[in-house]
Amino acid sequence: MGQTPATPATGGTVAIRGALLDCIADPFYEPEAQAVRYIPDGLLVVQDGHIAALGSYEEVSPTLGDIPISDYTGKLITPGFIDTHIHYPQTGMMAAYGEQLLEWLNRYTFPTEGKFADPAYARSVAELFLDELLRNGTTTALVFAAVFPASVDAFFEAAEARHLRMISGKVMMDRNAPDFLSDTAQSSYKESKALIEKWHNRGRLLYAVTPRFAATSSEAQLKLAAQLLDEFPDVYLHTHLSENVSEVAWIQEMFPQYQGYLDVYDQTGLVRERSLFAHGVQLTDAEFQRLSEAKAAISFCPTSNLFLGSGLFRIEQAKNPTHPVKVGLGTDVGAGTSFSMLQTTNEAYKVAQLRGQKLSAFKALFLATLGGARALCLEDKLGSFDPGKEADFVVLDPQATPLLALRNQSGIPGTLEAMADLLFSLVIMGGDRAVTATYVLGKVAYSSESP
Numbered sequence: 001m002g003q004t005p006a007t008p009a010t011g012g013t014v015a016i017r018g019a020l021l022d023c024i025a026d027p028f029y030e031p032e033a034q035a036v037r038y039i040p041d042g043l044l045v046v047q048d049g050h051i052a053a054l055g056s057y058e059e060v061s062p063t064l065g066d067i068p069i070s071d072y073t074g075k076l077i078t079p080g081f082i083d084t085h086i087h088y089p090q091t092g093m094m095a096a097y098g099e100q101l102l103e104w105l106n107r108y109t110f111p112t113e114g115k116f117a118d119p120a121y122a123r124s125v126a127e128l129f130l131d132e133l134l135r136n137g138t139t140t141a142l143v144f145a146a147v148f149p150a151s152v153d154a155f156f157e158a159a160e161a162r163h164l165r166m167i168s169g170k171v172m173m174d175r176n177a178p179d180f181l182s183d184t185a186q187s188s189y190k191e192s193k194a195l196i197e198k199w200h201n202r203g204r205l206l207y208a209v210t211p212r213f214a215a216t217s218s219e220a221q222l223k224l225a226a227q228l229l230d231e232f233p234d235v236y237l238h239t240h241l242s243e244n245v246s247e248v249a250w251i252q253e254m255f256p257q258y259q260g261y262l263d264v265y266d267q268t269g270l271v272r273e274r275s276l277f278a279h280g281v282q283l284t285d286a287e288f289q290r291l292s293e294a295k296a297a298i299s300f301c302p303t304s305n306l307f308l309g310s311g312l313f314r315i316e317q318a319k320n321p322t323h324p325v326k327v328g329l330g331t332d333v334g335a336g337t338s339f340s341m342l343q344t345t346n347e348a349y350k351v352a353q354l355r356g357q358k359l360s361a362f363k364a365l366f367l368a369t370l371g372g373a374r375a376l377c378l379e380d381k382l383g384s385f386d387p388g389k390e391a392d393f394v395v396l397d398p399q400a401t402p403l404l405a406l407r408n409q410s411g412i413p414g415t416l417e418a419m420a421d422l423l424f425s426l427v428i429m430g431g432d433r434a435v436t437a438t439y440v441l442g443k444v445a446y447s448s449e450s451p
Contacts, residue, residue: 013047014442015064017057018072018395019412020044021419022079022384023370027362028319036362037385038416043069044077046391049163049441054385072395074411075436076422078365079383080139080392081341082372085238085278085299085330087144088129088155088168089113089122094334101244101308104335112334113171114180116146122154130158134446136340137394137435140372140382142238142276142299142330143168144210147181149191156199163203163441165382165390167236169210170195174221177212185221189228196232204390208236208276213243214251214264226269236376237270241277241298244310248282262287271296274377278330279304280318281311288314292323297375300367302347304332315348316357328372341368342430349427361424391442398422400434 020042027035043060045053045067053060061069089112096108116122133141145151145168152170159166172188173181183191192209200207209228211217217225229237242248242261255264262283265271273295280298283291291298300313318325329344330336338344345364352359373383381390398412399405407425426434438446 013045013052013067015060015067015069016044016046016072016077016393016439017069018042018075018077019419020054020077020385021365021423023362023366024384024386026371027360027366029321029324032360032362032420033416035366036416038419040412040414041073042077044385044391044393046442049391051385051387051389051391053387072436076396076398076412076426077393078396079369079385080394080438080440081137081368082328082376082382083133083138083141083331083341084276084297084328084372084375085301086141086333086336088126089116089144089146089151090334091125091129091132092334094337096334099308101247101310102250104308109334110178110181113146114178116151117148117180119150119154122146122148122151123158126155126158130162130164131446132339134162134438134440135435136342136432137396137438138339138341139392139394139438139440140165140376140378141167142208142236142376144238145170147171147173147183149195152195152199156202156205160203160205162445165204165378165392167206167208167238167376169208169236169238172209172211172221172225173216174218176216185218185224188221189224192225192228193231196228196235200232200235206236207232208238210238213240213247214261215247215254219255219268222265222268222270229269229272229274235274237272237275239265239270239277241265241280242282242287243279243305244308245282260284260287262290266290276328276375278332279310279313281305281313283314283317285317288317288320288325289323291325295326297326297328299328299330299332299375300348301330301332301336302351303337303344304330304335305351306347307337308335312351312354314355315352315359316355326371326375327367328375329367338431340431342426342434344368345427361420361427364427365423391439393439394435395437395439396426396430396434397436398426398434400436401429404429404434
């Protein structure tokens with residue numbers, strides 16, 4: 001690497017040099033050469049926290065004057081990773097052994113989330129959680145809090161201090177849960193509304209109405225969740241859908257008047273453009289079509305789906321061009337086994353292989369960046385290096401480990417075809433060690449080189 005990266009001054013203009021790679025279209029539908037932008041020796045110019053310009057170093061550097069340059073020559077710079085489904089209260093229960101979804105919730109998850117009644121404990125976990133995201137190159141996430149409003153306050157306070165673009169919400173859960181984690185339909189509505197009014201659109205923070213899943217909400221609670229979406233049309237709906245075979249059967253028993261799991265949400269008013277449903281492993285073809293019609297999104301959570309034995313997500317059905325569904329990637333910590341979106345792309349590739357599909361490096365990058373932004377209706381702000389977007393990005397070292405150094409001994413390639421090979425090595429072998437730095441609004445938020 002060249003000179004030591006400069007930390008941008010507040011409100012100033014800086015430039016970052018390195019190999020720039022981002023998606024400008026969906027490579028599931030467009031030729032990859034047209035969907036991907038690659039500048040082997042590029043400059044990214046950031047002004048007041050937003051991308052002002054990008055281009056080759058040769059073309060852009062003469063225009064900079066005395067603007068400082070952070071030099072990451074030999075490194076790969078991509079947009080910050082976007083995690084479309086994760087639970088911050090479950091950070092401390094990762095690697096909980098031996099159960100599938102419903103047993104896992106009762107044995108591990110509910111007792112763990114009960115601790116978040118303590119605001120001080122919630123604050124301590126929120127701090128660690130956000131540090132872990134940044135250490136792994138994740139700059140935006142859609143995050144479950146716990147049932148307690150103080151857990152939402154703790155999370156948003158920590159995210160606000162870091163100037164992060166984050167989305168979260170209080171869990172709504174009025175049945176089939178322990179008393180210490182239960183609310184009521186009316187209390188969940190009132191508490192969620194107060195939290196929306198306090199936090200939504202405050203700086204970079206956004207709110208998601210968050211019923212845990214249909215099994216833990218009464219019909220009345222789900223309808224009040226929909227009422228919140230009506231009252232605040234730009235908030236999100238974040239919940240779980242069709243993760244596990246036993247779960248799907250249970251939902252059918254609980255809601256026999258509806259035509260399946262998705263229909264429960266649909267008939268209570270929750271299937272909308274700003275709705276994101278985690279998992280979708282057991283969806284029917286008709287349910288995929290309905291999600292497409294509604295412009296709703298799915299979070300594909302491969303490490304969690306494999307860890308809990310839930311099944312293999314049909315990404316080829318979600319990306320069917322006749323009824324496409326927006327798809328992002330989710331780590332789903334704590335059933336998920338890593339905060340790293342690179343580790344998550346590793347598992348996504350394997351899930352696709354088991355389904356007879358191929359997930360290319362550029363498709364994986366799309367899901368982790370622009371695809372996630374589209375799933376969250378944030379593509380005007382995040383997901384690529386287009387000028388005007390918020391300057392959240394990650395610097396990756398393709399030679400971060402001895403194995404990666406052996407694999408990528410030729411360094412940064414000059415062609416897109418060769419970059420596909422290098423990127424695939426990071427998709428499969430990368431992880432937190434491959435992250436050299438994470439930038440938020442053009443400032444270093446994490447550096448592996450810090451003491």
